[in-house]
Each structure stands twice: as structure tokens, then as C-alpha cells.
């Protein structure tokens with residue numbers, strides 16, 4: 147009978163040994179062990195956990211200790227490449243087939259796949275590739291040879307039109323349970339509301355009664371959330387530089403701290419961070435302006451040459467002098483796993499609540515205190531809304547799911563506006579509430595509201611343009627409503 151690799155159930159594998167020896171980690175983070183065990187026992191698994199939780203390990207480790215091959219489906223080459231590089235550094239046999247792979251390499255990988263004893267432990271592919279007839283034929287062969295160990299879906303929220311990053315091709319992944327019903331699946335995401343979770347499970351055809359569901363808090367207590375109010379009439383550059391200089395001084399004041407930083411190849415007077423802007427041109431102008439003010443900053447956007455992008459990314463990852471702050475469009479960050487990012491600043495508000503959570507979540511992956519600062523103005527709010535309306539108009543004739551995805555993006559943007567305008571509750575609580583969590587997450591002065599609620603309300607009154615002023619300017623067409631980059 148075809149099916150999943152024969153051993154597994156009942157066979158003892160030392161996952162702690164593999165964690166230490168292959169993945170070079172001392173211990174599992176809370177719940178990782180349970181997820182890995184459930185996967186190894188052959189269950190379908192749904193894992194929702196905060197950004198930086200370590201979700202990839204939950205399918206990578208089983209892939210290493212188990213027989214057979216794990217197919218990993220990921221939406222972006224950047225995401226795949228980052229995981230592939232770290233797996234290869236750990237001497238794990240991992241491959242990818244995508245548009246950048248030469249035909250000869252592709253053939254070699256496919257030959258290995260159907261060899262009866264594939265050496266490849268994990269194969270990374272896009273959802274689009276999974277739908278190709280010839281790849282499915284290869285998968286059937288692997289399955290019939292009982293070498294198809296499991297299917298892992300990274301960024302599983304892309305399956306749902308209720309999510310913020312819907313990709314129609316992800317819906318096609320329902321083919322796996324239809325064609326290979328006994329091959330276990332593991333789905334991972336950081337951002338799913340209850341609607342999204344249900345939709346993923348139904349679309350993939352997972353059996354709820356047998357599914358092991360791990361829905362962890364989205365809370366990241368080490369992140370300090372803060373909204374700073376601004377208006378078109380005031381340049382917030384000085385506000386940011388003043389903040390950064392204060393952090394530099396604080397770090398430099400303590401000799402012990404300076405020594406600790408230098409041991410980690412960091413410098414007290416520099417703080418690694420990311421600034422997100424809407425426009426490509428702004429990334430370069432802002433990076434230059436920061437440099438002119440003595441702050442090591444580099445731009446990063448999709449229109450730059452590969453050499454410049456590689457140089458800026460490499461310098462930043464290695465904490466090189468002059469490369470402390472990356473000023474980027476949202477294209478930057480997917481798949482980048484730098485542990486010591488001490489701040490993420492949104493120069494303008496992001497496009498969606500989930501986008502904000504994911505981008506802010508690139509800070510503090512080492513668990514240390516980090517700042518997530520969002521500059522919000524009502525003019526930007528109107529621009530973001532106008533951009534959404536333009537998109538919605540384009541989608542008017544689109545089919546069901548894509549249209550629904552667009553409507554949901556509008557809701558998500560509205561939720562983010564409410565978050566930014568909100569001055570009466572904890573930011574961590576607002577984030578948790580958005581993702582449908584009932585428990586109140588911990589926040590020990592890790593948000594602007596907890597730090598000083600009165601001051602926050604006052605800043606809002608002082609620094610935001612009034613709705614009356616905004617309405618008048620909008621009618622007069624005073625401020626432009628450019629598109630996003």
C-alpha cells in the first residue's frame with residue numbers, strides 16, 4: 147500500500163540530541179517540543195505562534211530525524227532562501243526548485259526524489275509549482291515508494307482570503323489531502339484571526355477531530371509599542387534623531403554595557419534597526435539624511451542593484467560600522483532573521499494590521515527589549531485609505547476570493563487606524579484583541595499607554611491635525627494622495 151514512510155509510530159527518536167547536535171540549540175522553546183512530537187507521531191498540525199517564535203524548527207527538526215522527504219511550501223523566494231541557507235550551514239541536505247534554479251539542477255533534484263531513497267530531507271517549493279502536473283506525478287512516485295514524510299505550509303495565512311496576504315495559488319494546496327490523504331501536514335502562521343484559522347483548516351480538508359492545534363499568543367512582551375503623532379506640517383526627522391541619540395547615550399554611559407556589546411560585535415553608539423517608508427525615493431533620501439547627521443544608514447528597495455542590496459544587507463546583518471539602520475520599503479525583511487534588531491520604525495502607517503504586526507515583529511527576536519515606533523498622521527491615514535480604494539476599484543470585476551481578500555484588507559486597515567488613534571488601552575492588549583485572544587497579555591510599561599496614558603492623550607491632541615482641518619484640506623485637494631511604492 148502506498149503511503150507515508152513505514153517506521154515512525156512507536157520508534158524512539160532523540161529529538162533533544164538532534165536539537166543540540168544539528169540545530170545547535172540548547173533547549174526547546176516552550177511548546178516547540180509538543181509540536182515536534184505531534185508532527186513525528188504523524189498528526190496533522192496547525193501552529194499559530196508569534197513572530198520569531200521558532201516555527202520553522204517545528205517542521206525542520208522532524209524532517210531531519212524522520213525517514214522520507216518533507217515538502218515545504220513557502221510564498222516567497224526570500225523566505226525560502228533564508229531557511230535554506232541556515233539548513234545548509236547545519237549540513238542538512240535541502241533543495242529548492244524555483245524559477246532561478248537551472249534545468250540541470252532541477253533534473254538532478256527530481257531524479258533524487260524518485261530514486262526510492264531520496265537524500266534530500268527537505269524540498270522547498272512555491273504553491274504554484276505544486277500545481278504543475280509533472281511535479282505532482284513525481285510526488286505520486288515518491289508517495290508510492292513510501293518516501294513522502296510530510297507537507298509543511300509556511301505562512302499558511304496566504305491560503306485564506308480573510309487573511310492579509312491572500313495568494314489564490316495557496317488554495318490549490320487542497321490537492322495534498324485529496325491525493326495523499328495519509329501524509330501528515332503542518333501549517334504555520336504568525337498572523338491568523340479565528341476566521342482565517344477556520345478557513346485554512348477547511349480549505350486544506352484537515353480533519354478537525356484529529357488535528358493537533360497549537361494556537362499560541364501573538365504577544366511579544368519584549369516589544370515596546372509606541373505611536374508617535376505627526377502632521378504633514380511637521381518634519382518628524384528631528385524627533386526620531388533625538389530619540390536615537392538618547393538611546394546611544396544611554397548605552398554608552400555604562401561601561402559594563404559597552405563591554406557586553408563589543409563582545410557581541412556591536413557598538414554602544416550604534417543601534418541596529420529598520421525604518422520602513424512607503425516610497426522607494428524616500429528610502430534613499432532618508433538614509434542620506436541620517437548619514438549627514440552621523441548615523442550609519444543604508445537604503446534598501448526592490449529597484450536597487452543586486453550588488454548594492456547585497457552589500458547593504460550583509461553589512462547590516464554583520465553589525466558593520468555605517469550599516470546600523472536600514473531604511474527600506476516593506477519588500478525588506480521577509481525571511482531576514484537578524485536577532486539584535488533593537489527598533490523598527492514605521493515612517494508612515496503600514497497597509498494592514500497584520501503587516502504592522504509582522505514588520506514590527508522583526509525587532510527583538512533575541513527576546514531583549516526593543517522598540518516598535520509608528521509615526522501616524524491623519525494625512526497618511528487618508529493616503530492609505532485612498533490607496534486602498536484605488537485597489538478596491540481595480541478589483542471590482544475580480545472573482546470571489548480575490549475580491550473578498552480586498553474587502554478584508556480594508557477592514558484590516560480600518561483596525562490599524564483605530565489602533566493608531568486609540569489612547570485608552572494597552573497596545574499589547576489591542577494587538578491580542580485583533581487576533582481574537584481573550585487573555586490579557588502582559589505589558590510592564592512596554593507600551594506608550596502604560597508608560598503615561600495622560601501624556602499619550604495630550605500628544606494626540608497636540609500633534610495630530612484636527613478632523614475638521616483634515617476634511618477641509620481634503621476637499622480643497624491640498625495634500626497629495628500618491629500611491630504606495
Ligand SMILES: Nc1ncnc2c1ncn2[C@@H]1O[C@H](COP(=O)(O)OP(=O)(O)OP(=O)(O)O)[C@@H](O)[C@H]1O
Pocket residue numbers: 171172173174175178195196197198199200201202203335336483507511
Ligand atoms: N529552541 C530554540 N532555541 C534558540 N533559538 C531558536 C530555537 N528555535 C528557534 N530559534 C531561533 O529563533 C529564530 C526565529 O525562528 P523562525 O525564523 O523559525 O521564527 P518564526 O516563528 O518563523 O517567525 P516569523 O513568523 O517572524 O518568521 C531563528 O533564529 C531560530 O534559529
